[in-house]
Amino acid sequence: MAITSLDKSKIRILLLEGIHQSAVDTLIDAGYTNIERLPHALPEEELIAKICNVHFLGIRSRTRLTERVFEATDKLLSVGCFGIGTNQVDLNAATRRGVAVFNAPFSNSRSVAELVLAEAIMLLRGIPAKSAAAHRGVWMKHAKDSFEVRGKKLGIVGYGNIGSQLSVLAESLGMDVLFYDVVTKLPLGNAVQVLSLDTLLERSDIISLHVPETQSTRNMIDYKQLALMKPTSILINASRGTVVNIDVLAGMLRQDKLLGAAIDVFPIEPPSNDHDFVSPLCGIDNVILTPHIGGSTLEAQINIGTEVAEKLSKYSDTGTTVSSVNLPEVALPSHPGQHRLLHIHENIPGVMSEINNIFCNNKINILSQYLRTNEAIGYAVIDVGQEYSELALKKLRSVQGTVKCRVLF
Ligand SMILES: NC(=O)c1ccc[n+]([C@@H]2O[C@H](COP(=O)([O-])OP(=O)(O)OC[C@H]3O[C@@H](n4cnc5c(N)ncnc54)[C@H](O)[C@@H]3O)[C@@H](O)[C@H]2O)c1
Numbered sequence: 001m002a003i004t005s006l007d008k009s010k011i012r013i014l015l016l017e018g019i020h021q022s023a024v025d026t027l028i029d030a031g032y033t034n035i036e037r038l039p040h041a042l043p044e045e046e047l048i049a050k051i052c053n054v055h056f057l058g059i060r061s062r063t064r065l066t067e068r069v070f071e072a073t074d075k076l077l078s079v080g081c082f083g084i085g086t087n088q089v090d091l092n093a094a095t096r097r098g099v100a101v102f103n104a105p106f107s108n109s110r111s112v113a114e115l116v117l118a119e120a121i122m123l124l125r126g127i128p129a130k131s132a133a134a135h136r137g138v139w140m141k142h143a144k145d146s147f148e149v150r151g152k153k154l155g156i157v158g159y160g161n162i163g164s165q166l167s168v169l170a171e172s173l174g175m176d177v178l179f180y181d182v183v184t185k186l187p188l189g190n191a192v193q194v195l196s197l198d199t200l201l202e203r204s205d206i207i208s209l210h211v212p213e214t215q216s217t218r219n220m221i222d223y224k225q226l227a228l229m230k231p232t233s234i235l236i237n238a239s240r241g242t243v244v245n246i247d248v249l250a251g252m253l254r255q256d257k258l259l260g261a262a263i264d265v266f267p268i269e270p271p272s273n274d275h276d277f278v279s280p281l282c283g284i285d286n287v288i289l290t291p292h293i294g295g296s297t298l299e300a301q302i303n304i305g306t307e308v309a310e311k312l313s314k315y316s317d318t319g320t321t322v323s324s325v326n327l328p329e330v331a332l333p334s335h336p337g338q339h340r341l342l343h344i345h346e347n348i349p350g351v352m353s354e355i356n357n358i359f360c361n362n363k364i365n366i367l368s369q370y371l372r373t374n375e376a377i378g379y380a381v382i383d384v385g386q387e388y389s390e391l392a393l394k395k396l397r398s399v400q401g402t403v404k405c406r407v408l409f
């Protein structure tokens with residue numbers, strides 16, 4: 001087991017938003033004890049006040065890591081997003097400071113797919129309205145606007161990890177699957193990729209959205225798109241709230257232009273369970289509203305906790321960046337008896353020759369060297385004998401374009 005240069009008990013880890021105990025257990029097993037876990041997100045000002053001493057930060061979807069927050073960081077090495085989406089993090093701000101961002105790209109996809117299927121069945125049977133009526137003592141026994149999902153067309157927007165898993169589960173219930181994606185994807189089972197979003201919207205009985213939050217997906221479901229959907233169809237959004245123009249959706253539902261909707265994510269979500277939830281969709285029949293819990297199952301949270309905590313501790317112990325969403329990926333072995341220099345730099349010409357000259361001019365033998373670059377960043381890792389690391393660290397820190405440099409031993 002490699003020993004970090006900073007005593008592990010001094011490495012401060014802050015976990016926000018009720019991250020599962022499995023993360024704490026994993027970090028403790030890896031030797032990290034200085035862990036603070038809070039059940040909620042912190043407002044920007046409180047986070048700014050707290051973050052200057054933190055080395056590793058764990059968040060879920062509520063914490064906004066803005067440029068202002070990153071400006072207040074001094075020691076931050078890495079952020080773990082304990083979920084799939086990383087849109088809550090200003091990734092450019094993180095990258096400019098050499099902060100490695102990790103997530104758990106698969107661990108809750110099954111939970112989301114199961115919820116979507118259940119919602120499709122409920123909405124095609126008009127259950128939300130019938131159940132609400134029964135709670136009020138009203139008996140609504142009829143088959144009007146009630147349908148089986150078998151034989152219906154499910155249109156999936158975004159055929160990634162969640163969309164493709166949903167596709168397989170839906171086919172096992174006898175649904176026909178169409179999907180639209182900006183990338184050509186291998187269709188699973190009998191699914192069919194269509195070439196335009198419009199075609200998908202016109203042909204499907206159930207539309208389910210599984211795209212990330214990006215410029216290209218902002219309001220991708222607006223008036224024009226909703227108007228293409230059949231009046232007997234339903235819309236499900238468990239992706240991100242910015243993907244659907246929610247005011248327009250509410251208007252269409254109130255005018256019975258759609259049969260129903262299930263919405264798990266909203267353009268503005270309450271910062272905590274203590275805040276009120278307000279939405280133009282409140283009070284509309286046959287609409288399921290859920291508080292961003294697509295991935296909130298025990299199974300998913302346990303897996304996410306372990307997976308992301310392992311990524312953080314490996315990065316801390318060895319510098320490994322495998323599956324980082326912003327830094328170049330390097331899989332590093334442990335380095336017993338050697339000192340490891342980790343140099344994150346701007347990817348500009350001349351940096352590597354300057355680095356190598358340091359070792360050459362100072363007669364420092366390189367025991368192993370690794371380099372990966374992406375468009376913005378280069379990540380050079382150099383193992384040396386322990387007697388050289390202090391000098392090498394000092395020299396490396398003055399290399400032009402240096403973003404972050406540390407040593408592990
Ligand atoms: N509700 C929840 O609790 C919950 C849980 C997990 C994930 N999510 C959200 O679901 C999203 C999807 O998750 P995933 O794991 O399937 O992601 P993924 O990256 O595996 O798949 C996303 C797919 O969308 C496609 N895509 C991107 N832009 C597109 C566009 N403009 N038009 C069409 N297709 C486009 C990509 O090519 C990719 O195939 C996440 O980004 C996250 O925001 C929500």
Ligand SMILES: O=C(O)CC[C@@H](O)C(=O)O
Binds near residue numbers: 061082085108
């Ligand atoms: O658990 C969360 O807060 C976020 C879940 C989900 O949106 C994700 O991106 O994984």
